[in-house]
Amino acid sequence: MQGILQPPMPKSWRKETKPHKFCPGCGHGIALKALGQAIDELGLQGIAVFGCDIGCSLLAWDFFDLDTVQTHHGRTIPVMVGLKRARPELICIAYMGDGGGYAIGAQHLVNAATRNEKITAILINNTQYGMTGGQMAPTTLPGQKTETTPYGRDPELTGYPTQGPEMVAAITDERAYVARGTVARPGQLREFFKRALQNQIDGRGFSFVEVISACPTNWRTNAKETWEWVEKLMPTYFRVGELKVPEALRGKGVEAKDEETP
Amino acid sequence: MEKPIEGEKKVFMTGNEVVAWAALAAGAEIMYGYPITPQNEIMHYWTRLAPKYGRMFLQTEDELSAGFTTIGGVMGGRRAFTATAGPGNVLMQEPMAMAEMMRLPVVVIIMQRGGPSTGTVIYSQQEVTLTTLGGNGEGFRIVYSTASNQELFDYVIKAFNTAWKYRFPTFVLGDGYQAKMREPLVIYDPEVRGISPVPAEPFLGKPGVPGVDRPPGHYRNTYNTEEELYEVIMGLARAYEAIIPEVVEFEEEAVEGAQLLVMSHGVVSRAAKSAVRALRRDGYPVGYFRPITLRPLPVEVMRRRAKEVRQILVAESAYGQFARLVKEALYGLQVEIVPLFRPGLGINPEDIYSRVQELIKGGEKGAGHIAATHA
CATH class of the missing domain: 3.40.50.920 (Rossmann fold)
Structure with missing residues (x-):
């Protein structure tokens, strides 16, 4: 029946651990599907290693048929950096949330980017801390109510949402690949992931993809409202697209596509 | 490639220099580190010597990163190590908690300095509690406390084999006096003393396609229930207690x-x-x-x-x-x-x-x- 009524799971997914552990409506599943497809299409299952952070991303610790390590909060980038330095032939993927990448592990993101570490970092932006119950994150939108901003985030007190890819683009050289995708465009996201991985395969440099994602559980939104957040509201703060593409990756038939936009 | 040390050699060295030579002799493949006194010269000597013998170095952004990159190196199947002191040892305890939980054979050299806080850059024995029992764990780790530059050489070599044989994080606890003091000692190729390296094996990136040729290696340190965690910790405790008679040393x-x-x-x-x-x-x-x-x-x-x-x-x-x-x-x-x-x-x-x-x-x-x- 598979392939007729529903599209097949990526080959690199571990079937035994499906259905996955994320909440209904969570964006992680879509992002991880796009990642699985990118791994399949590039034929990386035998050499890719997946590192996941603390927070909801840790639920992916047994998600793939890939060697996987679940690390500490914010520390997935250094674990993958250490692995890549020791085993350059592996394709090392650091998967984290916005708290892990932009708050507690920000120094690792900044320095790995500056050193042009040849890993691929993927950061899921759902505007708050999901696993701990919905506190303010660096990415929380102005006015957004969270458990630690119950009256809405006041930019006077706590600033504006972190512009992660913009920051990474600013501190990296021309060998880096930087993009922001969205779970609303999984086809485009898959292509972004493929380029981010290709940049590592080529041994060129640091790759970073932020993913606009959804957390209906903590946003307390229904399906319609959730998609309005993802498709309309979040892109007003977080511009979707490629910010930095090394010359060698341009025009190689992996141009951004959005044929799967719902 | 030639061996770092052929046979045996009488030398007159500081403890930090000795550590770098010992790590080379032990077959350490990569060092990750962050500067802090009084251990800096371990990195200084390592960065000068390592490229001559095909070894690697990464200077990280802090000791959290030094510890976690060391974990990455070890999980890739490399004999990897780091070195730190004082406030750096405080940060090092976070990655060491992960190493303790997952039985990762990391090797850490500690050169104790004065504390608490920034203390002095010189000397103390005030990192005993931190090194033996630090982190949010139970102290399932091995700590050698050395007394001389000769012992620094001997026990750094031993630490790599202890770590890879027993799979517990292993520390060599020195101090600023040993780090900076110059002493006569004999450095040697471990093979001439009958010491063979315990082979390092990868946790991640093993041969074969996961899910096709073999099951994937899925490593975690987070558990869902008290009972699940309890079983893991009791397993660690039993494994640790079993090796005590083989590991303990005294004079x-x-x-x-x-x-x-x-x-x-x-x-x-x-x-x-x-x-x-x-x-x-x-x-x-x-x-x-x-x-x-x-x-x-x-x-x-x-x-x-x-x-x-x-x-x-x-x-x-x-x-x-x-x-x-x-x-x-x-x-x-x-x-x-x-x-x-x-x-x-x-x-x-x-x-x-x-x-x-x-x-x-x-x-x-x-x-x-x-x-x-x-x-």
Whole structure:
């Protein structure tokens, strides 16, 4: 029946651990599907290693048929950096949330980017801390109510949402690949992931993809409202697209596509 | 590629230089590190020597990263290590908690400096509690406390084999005096002493396609329920307890007929040994005991020796960190434990000699602590 009524799971997914552990409506599943497809299409299952952070991303610790390590909060980038330095032939993927990448592990993101570490970092932006119950994150939108901003985030007190890819683009050289995708465009996201991985395969440099994602559980939104957040509201703060593409990756038939936009 | 050391060689080196040579000789493939005094020259020598022997180095953004990149290297199947001190050792405890939970064979060299806080950059024995029991765990780790540059060489080599054989994070606990002091010693190719490297094996990136040729390696440190975690921790505890008899090391001298035992570790034990020899020469019934492994402690022999004496003088360059370990080991015995605590300060043989003289001549009582409240 598979392939007729529903599209097949990526080959690199571990079937035994499906259905996955994320909440209904969570964006992680879509992002991880796009990642699985990118791994399949590039034929990386035998050499890719997946590192996941603390927070909801840790639920992916047994998600793939890939060697996987679940690390500490914010520390997935250094674990993958250490692995890549020791085993350059592996394709090392650091998967984290916005708290892990932009708050507690920000120094690792900044320095790995500056050193042009040849890993691929993927950061899921759902505007708050999901696993701990919905506190303010660096990415929380102005006015957004969270458990630690119950009256809405006041930019006077706590600033504006972190512009992660913009920051990474600013501190990296021309060998880096930087993009922001969205779970609303999984086809485009898959292509972004493929380029981010290709940049590592080529041994060129640091790759970073932020993913606009959804957390209906903590946003307390229904399906319609959730998609309005993802498709309309979040892109007003977080511009979707490629910010930095090394010359060698341009025009190689992996141009951004959005044929799967719902 | 030529070996870093052919055969044996007499040298005159600082402890930090010795560590770099020992790591090379032990076949360490990569060092990850962040600058902090007094361990900096380990990196300085390593960065000069490593490229000549095909070894690697990464200077990280902090000690959290140094510890976690070391974990990444080890999980890739490389003999990897880092070195730190003081506040860096504090940060190092986060990655070491992960290494403890997942039994990752990381090797960490600690050169203790004064504390708490930034303290001094010079010397102390105040990182005993942190190194033996740091992190939010149970102390399932192995800690060698060295006393000389020769021992630094010997135990750095040993640490890599201990880590990879038993799969617990392994520390070599030195101090700023050992780090900066220049001493004569013999460095050697471990093979000429019959020491073969325990093979390193990858956790991640093993041969074959996961899910096709073999199951994937899925490693985690987070568990869903209390019961699940309990099983894991009890498994760690059983594994750790099983290796204790094989791992523990100690040194003792003049314990026959001793009424008082001087107990110390690390560089202070050199002062203790000199003092005990002088005291014995002058007719005092004093013995010398020094655990080399602070985790696990050689509890069995410590208790046996404690039963043979009336008093134990614990000398350390800290305010009772080592003494707390000793008291726990001797719990239940009727032996008086007398402190000689000099936090962040060196201890000379004369300090120990005169204190022991006072204790024996004066028959002094009441200044010490009883190890336990019941016999």
